[in-house]
Amino acid sequence: MKILLTGITGQIGWELQRTLMTVGEVIPVRRNEMDLTQPNSISGTIQQVKPDLIVNPAAYTAVDKAESEPELAMAINGIAPGIMAESAKKVGAALIHYSTDYVFDGANTTPYTESDKPNPQNIYGKTKLVGEQAIASSGVPHLILRTSWVYGLRGKNFLLTMQKLAQEREEIKVVADQIGAPTWSRVIAETTAQILSQARHHVSDFLVSKGGLYHLTASGQTSWYTFAQAIFAHDVQHSERKLQNLIAITSKEYPTAAKRPAYSLLISQKLSNTFGLFLPDWQKTLELVLSE
Template identity: 45%
Template structure:
């Protein structure tokens, strides 16, 4: 997300991007100093501790990066009369629902990562000010080592793919999410603080619709720009329980994004159309 935001936010005005090499967020003093040096109108936070299984082993670090750091950003934004845009996750839910999750649905994270992200949401909410939290899901980019890149790589090395059918979510192309973020911020200018203060809160924003990991995988391979390199011949349906991991995952996390559309007049396209665009790059 950080890489995509760097590009899509650039036309909006003077932008300062801090990657992990420029700023170690564990150093809260350095974070506060960086914000004060820049004096931003809007802070967009794409950082997080996102290693879901590793978070079970490092809960303190996950809490520091996913609760404390966003809280400090929200506090500093408030002091400067700036707006704060933050991302959260579908993993705040337990996945027991059978229809798309709305912002009113009860949260109940199943793992440390989800707990730390939920605490981050709550801490930002307590700070108040002009904060927008975008809860997204199954974010992918062909640049990174995420699920889409893994599927393309597996399909070139394995004749059989075993993919779970019981995990359903809303795949979200990082670029589309970055573009929706930029469009939202563009609408907020020149007074981002006032605009976001009126629209404060949590919003769901993922690719429209829901799909199982199994069908998502089939779509990835269907849109593969170099299908001749695939050696995969068989697809086997599996269950999440067949692949035990340190962190439990919610099974169903399709997001209902109608609130975001109503309030900001923006939407992400159907997950499959976005995937086709992403694969055509």
């Protein structure tokens, strides 16, 4: 299986570059080789490589900055996936794409399923939803994996931000009224590889029958505040910390350019039922990450 992989410097892409080697020949493309803001660059690269599968974790993920750069966010998150889907069809390839819990408004009190109606409240979520819809309407064999609160030991994420702030400040205030499931980038990559290992060599046929939209997040739930508590409880770098007080605050006390959903918990039951894969609890994976 020849796999064209985007976003290789990102959290998920970096992990995918390693895990996908177990299921096929990975052809990684950097931003200067396939520019997601340039339709001709996307279609030209896909036509040249002629992959069996395109895996696209690349995204504009600066949630607050997207509010002031909606055109750029839409080009990368909304338009580019549609072009990838159409280009994939032309060369007979399938497409795997990653989306977000931020396509929902947070009004639910029970975990969101794939059949719940999206209602994004910020530009980032709106552009990601457009990308989902473009892929689904293209008719290309595809898999859209919605995940949430992605973190790891690379890139920009909540875990690394908390570790950095703990070395710089004696007091950190963290929002306690937003609920979700922190999901390790490596778990996302490994789950993707496990799904593909079931396809063997006929990935397009496999995704025609079993593809579509799936939620892929860690089990359990938490707030950003309790996530931070868990990070500091399991983090062994105590000697480097200045942190004395971790303070819970409300979203209103921490205004941001982009509105976040108060509740964005996704349930991965459909993924488990279809592929027989069960994602571990977020606390167990956090312990693994911090033990590395």
